[in-house]
Amino acid sequence: MDPAIATVAATAATTLVAAMTTETWEQTKRAFARLLGAGRDDEGTDAEEELEQARATVQAAREHGDSSAEDEVRENWEVRLRDLLAERREADAQIRALLAAVRSPASTVYNQNVRSGGAGAQGPGASVTVNHHHTYGSPPSRDPEEESDRT
Known part of the structure; x- marks a missing residue:
């Protein structure tokens, strides 16, 4: 595995999970859903549902102080994004742009x-x-x- 891909995937997954409990969630969710749904018929609809389910898990984990459940969500998204990057090399630029936008203050x-x-x-x-x-x-x-x- 290319270390650059692994780094981008890990950073994106960490940023995604961190955004799940912030006021920027809706924009972050839509941006990640578009990225994940690019070239598919559902245009990110299924990805939005998956992201919402992941968010519910993270919120419940934080409420119960269960850091392992939150870590599991982050790890799952890291694997998913790493696979996406390996499959679609052009997604690297899209993810980097998305990260820059998410990290800039609203x-x-x-x-x-x-x-x-x-x-x-x-x-x-x-x-x-x-x-x-x-x-x-x-x-x-x-x-x-x-x-x-x-x-």
Whole structure:
């Protein structure tokens, strides 16, 4: 077995299982289902069902503190993804792109500490948090005024 394939499969399986209990699950599930269903008639429908079953197992394992059950789910997906990579070498680029998208934060939080002067409604020394939300796989939107300040 090519070590690169094994590494990509292990990383993808670990990322997949980790995402099963996060708010990014729906996007992650759809992306993995498309990857797994590529070229098949079901277009990922069966894969989505399998992924949901795996998620239920992981959730139950975490609730009961059963790390071995969660490890088993991860190992099963690692084998499945390794087989996919061995069968379809072009899937390597797809998995790497999927991992990059899954790992990028769905929202970015910026903290700004206001010192003296120009503090606005918060007053000097206040802390302001601004949340920028963007959709899975898409870059954050840019403020045109902010862009003109940079040039």
